[in-house]
Amino acid sequence: MTHLINNIIYISPESYILYYMPMKRSFLFLALVASFVATSRAHDFSVTLGGSTIYFKITDSKAHTACLTYRGNIADHNPPTCTGTVRIPSTVRHDGAVYTINAIGPKALAGADRLEGIIIPESVKQIGDFAFEGCTSLRSVAMPAAQPLMGQGTFFRCTSIADINFGTNWTSIDFTAFRWSDSLVSVSIPAKVERIQGLKTLRRLRHINVHSSNKQYASHSGCLYSTTRHTLLCVPRAYTDTLCVEEGTTAIMWGSIIDCTDITAVILPASVRQLSFREFSRMTRLQSLTIMCESPLLTTNYEGRNTTALAVANNGVMLFVPKASVKAWRKALISIEGDYYDIVDQRPQSLSLQDAAKPHHFGKPQLLQSNHIKAIKTK
């Protein structure tokens, strides 16, 4: 044993012991101690594939499962050095045992700014929080066939994702996970998907393609419809030029077109029965609107009765209707300042009656005027 009585610390062979010390020195000492705190590292072993080293942590040594994780300690901020496309293996051999990779851990590849593509194997059942955060060069993501459990912010700040391959057994997709990317212009919905969320959060989306055997959804000209094609559900936000709604469509879902500011012309078939008066109110480039219905559509509730009005984002919009119905349209169209309501019976199932019954105030310049109605020849 060594005594250093006047030097504060007493050292025994077994352990370091803090004995006593003056206050100032104690703080210095504590700071020193804190700086030397060593933590265990996250990974147990690593594998180098095509020049990229990826790290794994054994999650169950008996079941031989491991998850993809980050290198070293989280506090070290060692961004992964992965480059190009990384295909995560479904099994890895380590110390004579074969481990199944069944998860991607939280922050596993966060900050891998040279990673361009990721192929996730079928064995992966879970993707942790912020697993790919800040992978700014990541363009292509191949998901496993079975839908993994996804954590929050999985693709947070992944600004370059352009191609996502969802698995064939996926039943729901929430696109808000990919909203940080302005490169995602096209998405494909697999056959078994029954629920889609967040399509409108993709600002550069131009094209939606649904697998032909999907029982819930269908696509036509890059837009999303119900499988019967009776309801237009979503027009991609970056859809350009002319939107020609498919013949047989009876309802335009509220908000399905409203934020498509690059559309210059909309053609609605004669079959349409449901349309909100606000649907064109934000389409700043819209020039022409063609509604093939032979009688005016009831689009709003004004002063307690269902009637016809159309709010537009610019006063140059022209409405084209069949020649035989021009008079009826001109007579029905209201364009006076006031509070307009949506027709609540036409609201989407997801919208509560309370939310649907809110008034919207529009002035005269924001409403289509009857002298902007023109006739078109029909067959």
Added chain:
Amino acid sequence: MKRHIILSILCLAPLLTLSAQEEADKLSPAEPVIPLDSLRYTIKMRELNNRREALQQRINQEDSRRGTIIPDATPAQQEAAVMEQDSICLALRSELVEVNLAIDELTSQGISTNTATPALPDASTISLPTQPNTRPNLRDMIDSVRK
């Protein structure tokens, strides 16, 4: 002369023994003694827990600002504001995940909290002992023998 020296040594020997015993008593387990590994662990853990708590509070604050409608804002401006607020909230959550991972890493070192916690007084309580160091020095002892 030699007798004097031998006599002095014989007198000093019990005194030195007593002094050593006194010193050993000071280092007995009754004093607050802290294993350094536990101290490191606890300081770091406390720091991380404080950070986690602070982050959680900020997340709650920022979450409450979500969905705030900005008066007279265009839909595009409103959307941009929502996006920005989402980013703030997610960035904080990302930080929180990091702190939680750091706590997990620390915990997996194998040092149990039970070992660490009882031994650690607050930094403010680590100070000089109330009794001064009473170890007699050699000169005082010789003087006292001479007297």
